[in-house]
Amino acid sequence: MTNVTTQPATVAPARAARRRRGPAEDVRDERSIISTMDRKSPLVRGVVAVAAGLVLVALVITCAGPLFWLFKAATSTSTETLAQPFGLWPSGLHWENVTAAWSTVRFGTYLRNTLIICAGAWFFGLLVATTGGYGIAVLRPAYAKVVEIAVLATLFIPGVVSLVALYLTVVNLPLLNVNLLNTFWAVWLPGAASAFNVLLVSRYFQAIPRELFEAARIDGAGAFRVFWSLVLPLAKPILGVVSLLTIIGAYKDFLWPLLALPDHDLQPISVALPRVESSTDLGVFMAALFVSVVIPVALFLVFQRQFLRAAGSAGAIKG
Amino acid sequence: MVALDDPPTAARAEARPVRRRRPSPMAWVRRGGLTTLVFFLPLLLTFAYFSWWPILRGLVLSLQQTNFIVTEWVGLANFERVLADPLLLTAVWNTTYFTLLAVAIGFPVPILLAVLIAEMRRTRGFASVLAYLPVIIPPVVSVLLWKTFYRPDEAGLFNTILGWVGLGPLPWLNDPDFVIPAIVVQATWASFGTAVIIYLATLMTIRTELYEAAEIDGASILRRFWHVTLPQMRGILLIMLLLQLIGTFQVFTEPYIMTGGGPENRSTTLLLLIYRYAFVSGDYGRATALSVLLALALSLLSAIYLWATRRWSTS
Numbered sequence: 226m227t228n229v230t231t232q233p234a235t236v237a238p239a240r241a242a243r244r245r246r247g248p249a250e251d252v253r254d255e256r257s258i259i260s261t262m263d264r265k266s267p268l269v270r271g272v273v274a275v276a277a278g279l280v281l282v283a284l285v286i287t288c289a290g291p292l293f294w295l296f297k298a299a300t301s302t303s304t305e306t307l308a309q310p311f312g313l314w315p316s317g318l319h320w321e322n323v324t325a326a327w328s329t330v331r332f333g334t335y336l337r338n339t340l341i342i343c344a345g346a347w348f349f350g351l352l353v354a355t356t357g358g359y360g361i362a363v364l365r366p367a368y369a370k371v372v373e374i375a376v377l378a379t380l381f382i383p384g385v386v387s388l389v390a391l392y393l394t395v396v397n398l399p400l401l402n403v404n405l406l407n408t409f410w411a412v413w414l415p416g417a418a419s420a421f422n423v424l425l426v427s428r429y430f431q432a433i434p435r436e437l438f439e440a441a442r443i444d445g446a447g448a449f450r451v452f453w454s455l456v457l458p459l460a461k462p463i464l465g466v467v468s469l470l471t472i473i474g475a476y477k478d479f480l481w482p483l484l485a486l487p488d489h490d491l492q493p494i495s496v497a498l499p500r501v502e503s504s505t506d507l508g509v510f511m512a513a514l515f516v517s518v519v520i521p522v523a524l525f526l527v528f529q530r531q532f533l534r535a536a537g538s539a540g541a542i543k544g
Numbered sequence: 545m546v547a548l549d550d551p552p553t554a555a556r557a558e559a560r561p562v563r564r565r566r567p568s569p570m571a572w573v574r575r576g577g578l579t580t581l582v583f584f585l586p587l588l589l590t591f592a593y594f595s596w597w598p599i600l601r602g603l604v605l606s607l608q609q610t611n612f613i614v615t616e617w618v619g620l621a622n623f624e625r626v627l628a629d630p631l632l633l634t635a636v637w638n639t640t641y642f643t644l645l646a647v648a649i650g651f652p653v654p655i656l657l658a659v660l661i662a663e664m665r666r667t668r669g670f671a672s673v674l675a676y677l678p679v680i681i682p683p684v685v686s687v688l689l690w691k692t693f694y695r696p697d698e699a700g701l702f703n704t705i706l707g708w709v710g711l712g713p714l715p716w717l718n719d720p721d722f723v724i725p726a727i728v729v730q731a732t733w734a735s736f737g738t739a740v741i742i743y744l745a746t747l748m749t750i751r752t753e754l755y756e757a758a759e760i761d762g763a764s765i766l767r768r769f770w771h772v773t774l775p776q777m778r779g780i781l782l783i784m785l786l787l788q789l790i791g792t793f794q795v796f797t798e799p800y801i802m803t804g805g806g807p808e809n810r811s812t813t814l815l816l817l818i819y820r821y822a823f824v825s826g827d828y829g830r831a832t833a834l835s836v837l838l839a840l841a842l843s844l845l846s847a848i849y850l851w852a853t854r855r856w857s858t859s
Contacts, residue, residue, distance in 0.1 A: 256752045257662045258768045260759055269765070277664045280657065284674040287733065292677065294701070295689055307699040349590070357587030364580045372584065379595050381846075385794055385815065386839040387598035389822045389831045390605055394598050396612075415594040423587060448579045477682045479797045484823065495684040499801045502688060511692075514685050525680045529673050536676065536738060537745030 292518065299323065299515035303507040322512035330501050332494070332513050338486075339476060339493035342412050346475035347468055349417035354467055355460070358426030359452050363438060373427070379420045391415060392484050411485035416475060422467050429463040430456060466535040469528075476521060606833040611826070622833035631809060631817060632834075639793060639813045642724050646792045650732045650739070651785055657736070658743035659773060672744060679737040687801045690730040691717070694802075717803055720810040727798045727811060739784060743777065750776045782853050789849075790842055814838050 263269045298306045300318045309315065326332040360366070361373050395405045395415070405411040433456065441451050457464070479495045486492050489500075494517045502510060525532050572578070609618045626632060661671045678686065693701040694716040706712030716726050750773065758768045774781075796815040799805060805812035805820075814834065822831035 256755060257747065258659070258755060258773055259663055259765055260755065262759070263765060273663060276660055277667060280660050280664070281667060281671060281674075284671055288674045288677045288737075291689060291693070291733075292681075298692075310699055310701050310704045349586075353586045353590050356583045356585075360580060360583040360587065364576075364583060366577065366580045366584075372587070375596065376587070376591060379591070379599065381843075382599055383790065383794065383839045383842045385818065385835045386602045386832075387595070388602075389818070389828055389835060390598040390602035391594060392822070393605070393610075393828065394593065394601065398593065399597065414590055417586075418590040418593075418595040420591075420595070448576060448583065452583070473680070477684075479682075479684050480800075480819075495682050498684055498688060507692075510688075514688060517685050518681050521680045521682070522677065525676070526673070529669075529676075532680070533672055533676060533741055536679070536741040 292522070295511060295515050295518065298508070298511040300512075301508060303509075306507055306511070319508065322508045323516060325506070325509045326513040326516065329509060330497075330505055330513050332516065334490065335492060335494040335497040336516070338491055339495070341409055342482065342493050343472050343475045345409055345413035346416045347472050349413045350419060350422055350471040351464065351467060353417045354419070354422035354426040355457065355464070356452075357423045358430050359456055361423070362427040362430035363433075363451070363456065364448060373424075376420045376423050379418075380424070388480075395485060405485070407486060407488045407491060409486075409491070412475075412478075412482050415481065415485075416471070416478075419471070422471065425467060426460070426463055429460055433459055465531060469531060469535045473521070602832050602835060605828060606836045607829075609829045618829065622829040623837070625830050626834045626837065629817075631812065634809050635812050635814045635817045638724060638809075638811060639795070642728060642795055642813060643789060643792045645725060645728045646731060646795075647785065647788055649728065650736055650788060650792075653732070654736050654739035654743055655777075655781070658740045658747060659769065661740065662744060662747045672741060675740045676737040678734050681734070683734060683797050684801060686734045687730060687798055690733075691802050694726055718807055720807050723803055723807065723811045727802055730802070731792070731795065731798050739788075742780065742784065746777055746780045747773070786846060786849050789845065793838075793842060 259269065259273065264273070297313065299322055300320060301312075301314060302316065302319055305312060305315050357372075357376075361369050361376075395411045397404060405414075437455060437459075438451055441455050446454070477495065478493075482493055483496045486496065489497070492500075494513075498510075498513060498517065501513075505513070606622055607617060607619060608615055609622070610616075657675065661668055661675070664671055681689075695701075695703065696713065696715045696718050698704065698707065698713050700713070700716065702716065703713035706714065714722070717723050754772050754776065755768055758772050763771060794815055795813050796819065799811040799813055799816055800819070803811045805816050815838075818831050818834050818838070821827045821834065
């Protein structure tokens, strides 16, 4: 797990360096196992072309294929899907499945819950990660080191240990005696206690030159001012990464919302879909699945560079 | 407040500065100590309530029996009841089998894919987007989609394909011997993209001089892969393997939605057992006891793994 501590620290300078070099130079020193010299040989070129073609075809079939089939099943009638699983719209497009998902499955309610959960998880995740990261990396009081170690330690403890105890804690918060079950707080707050986010952000803050803080302090800026007008604007790239990972994580989460939100009216799509599966018409159910996929996939296709960078630099732990 | 919620760490940390540098609380406030503490509050509160306390409570709860009203100490009785469950061995075997199979497929495939994609100059971006597409899909949706692919009747996609070559239909998820491999295929499909993207990012950081030097020394393309690429990726490969082991050992969503643990408990994993103990039978003591055992096993596995690979990489 060493990359938890070392990798984020290198993210910032590496990215800054790439930006300084500009795109032209990026292309020039790009080389991999196979050199430009190798590529002059027709045999190597042929093998590379065939291998690349095979990889692309395999990826299109296995990765895009199921999504395309889902779209087809979502816009076909159930009997068509059952009779000819590979038939392409024998009786035309049936968009009524999508509207039926809204009326019979109450998909709109679940979608709204999902969006509320994602928005809250994003807000509280970012709040804890930025203020905590600022405290650990910039303000550095005497107890900062202890807090940092206590946060880091939770990364090494498998999540299972606390699952049941977390549930019991949420049912009756110690000292406050509040029951958070069936409130969105029960999903927002435990998600915000993400050691990964805190460490990612604090490593990034640490890479900011300390002279900047000194200069701001001499100019009369207090701790809040330095945080809001200096640190946060400088940390935009890492905040983007953390935001993406937090929102995707909240959208994908299943087990915890299943436990924390037993009330059907509050459940997100990921919890509601398996529950309604057996009682829903196949075509309508496929339409519901399709709409739940379309939103993240569309976001991914628009922001693919940010997504892939976040996954490449920080996805090692989150998966 | 904070010190109460987080007794061992925060209290000790607060105590030291009091003795050494802080003559009075007022001076501490004037020096900005209070402002600093305000910045730490969101982290301290959320971690105390939802991370540190549940971890400690989980350990304590495994020695207790509770029904929300009365809580009593029962010593190791919970552990005894866990070990006495005939299902435990089944769950251990299922989970181990699942993990080994998932790693056997899910570890080498992303490495090869990443190396191949890195060689694709014009289509690299397209290929990485395609590989990452399944990761973007919520696991629940992907599991439910694959469940329809695995339908045991003729309407299932896989049975239709088998039908074209005159085979099947196979029961897939209803077949006790095939249920775990079937779930592994789905789980690998859903997650291999992450590893591909991480490996691609690592491949791009390998210094080009290493390849040039190897090339000048007359190393063939395959030898360059073996003697330059793989050693340069060793660090990330070791970590990813460990993370995959730990992650797949805690598999829950896939068997829970696809089969509920069936048929004949042949896809009941350890986490499914914990879920049943706690949230079906309400036996929180037994559930946390099994959680603690699982966590111990995982920590032991990680420690041995890290120790073994450190020896291996230094020798």
